[in-house]
Amino acid sequence: MMLLxxxxxxxxxxxxxxxxxxxxxxALAVLFTxxxxxxxxxxxxxxxxxxxxxxxxxxxFVGAMQLMIYVGGTLVLLIFGVMLTAQSRFVTMKTSxxxxxxxxxxxxxxxxxxxxxxxxxxxxxxxxxxxANVGLAESKTTTQIGMGFTGVRVDKLDAPEGSTxxxxxSGYLLPFVIVSVHLLVVLVGAAYMARxxxxxxxxxVGA
Amino acid sequence: MIGISPVSVSxxxxxxAVLFVTGAVCMATKRNxxxxxxxxxxxxxxxxxxxxxxxxxxLRVESLGLDGQLIALxxxxxxxxxxxxxxxxALNFYNNHATIDVDQASELKG
Numbered sequence: 001m002m003l004l005x006x007x008x009x010x011x012x013x014x015x016x017x018x019x020x021x022x023x024x025x026x027a028l029a030v031l032f033t034x035x036x037x038x039x040x041x042x043x044x045x046x047x048x049x050x051x052x053x054x055x056x057x058x059x060x061f062v063g064a065m066q067l068m069i070y071v072g073g074t075l076v077l078l079i080f081g082v083m084l085t086a087q088s089r090f091v092t093m094k095t096s097x098x099x100x101x102x103x104x105x106x107x108x109x110x111x112x113x114x115x116x117x118x119x120x121x122x123x124x125x126x127x128x129x130x131x132a133n134v135g136l137a138e139s140k141t142t143t144q145i146g147m148g149f150t151g152v153r154v155d156k157l158d159a160p161e162g163s164t165x166x167x168x169x170s171g172y173l174l175p176f177v178i179v180s181v182h183l184l185v186v187l188v189g190a191a192y193m194a195r196x197x198x199x200x201x202x203x204x205v206g207a
Numbered sequence: 208m209i210g211i212s213p214v215s216v217s218x219x220x221x222x223x224a225v226l227f228v229t230g231a232v233c234m235a236t237k238r239n240x241x242x243x244x245x246x247x248x249x250x251x252x253x254x255x256x257x258x259x260x261x262x263x264x265x266l267r268v269e270s271l272g273l274d275g276q277l278i279a280l281x282x283x284x285x286x287x288x289x290x291x292x293x294x295x296x297a298l299n300f301y302n303n304h305a306t307i308d309v310d311q312a313s314e315l316k317g
Binding site for chain 1: 211212213214215216217218219220221222224225226227228229230231232233235236237238239241242244245248249252255256259260262263264265266267268269272273275276277279280281283284285286287288290291292294295296297298299301302306307308
């Protein structure tokens with residue numbers, strides 16, 4: 001540890017650069033490959049690398065959820081969709097060059113707009129003067145997130161009286177319940193919609 | 208040494224912007240319906256990265272705090288629900304029309 005500190009090397013910037021380049025590079029690979037199977041694989045790598053950025057920003061619980069729900073769940077679902085529809089004529093579908101030019105011009109303009117906006121606010125640009133001074137106990141957020149979902153904000157116990165943090169309405173208990181019921185309804189509906197239907201004409205043969 | 212020290216919110220916003228634009232162009236150019244879905248995932252992930260950056264204590268003195276992470280978790284769950292429904296629609300389309308090309312989905316055209 002002391003050996004590493006002696007070099008005075010900014011590991012935060014190094015790992016940020018590493019994960020950022022992986023994330024952006026594989027996202028561009030998703031865009032520029034026309035093979036649907038490779039797109040799915042590059043998407044997994046891009047989202048996995050962005051989980052590294054989440055860890056780097058101190059959101060270790062969200063980073064773990066990104067890996068488990070997104071990479072482990074949503075993308076497996078997408079890959080099942082790819083496998084179920086991967087007939088040879090759908091694996092590689094070329095886009096016409098006119099559409100490429102149009103989309104890249106519009107995308108470039110949008111990217112230019114967003115990049116100028118990202119560096120416009122001084123408070124966003126300067127960064128934390130001394131990130132090493134953030135306490136280790138302050139950085140452990142899993143308990144605080146769990147308490148926040150049950151309606152108690154342990155990270156804002158010292159909020160002044162009469163602020164917007166009204167007792168009983170400050171946490172995320174109601175959105176948490178709503179989103180869980182929403183997920184249940186959506187999964188039931190998706191299973192209902194995606195089930196194999198028997199064609200009326202082939203009912204006598206297939207049944 | 209790398210030129211971006213200290214890492215700030217703006218650098219995270221750049222990565223989020225690249226993910227967002229890539230996803231939007233992906234949605235516009237892909238002809239495979241599942242490719243369009245992957246573009247949606249990229250866009251959602253770019254927005255999520257911005258929530259995490261604004262909620263991080265290591266990038267700004269006055270950060271959004273825990274709210275950024277909580278909203279990011281909700282976004283992840285809603286993205287999972289969205290992917291399930293969109294995939295069910297795509298599979299239904301494939302079963303009924305024997306194609307996954309979004310250009311062929313013109314039955315509802317007026």
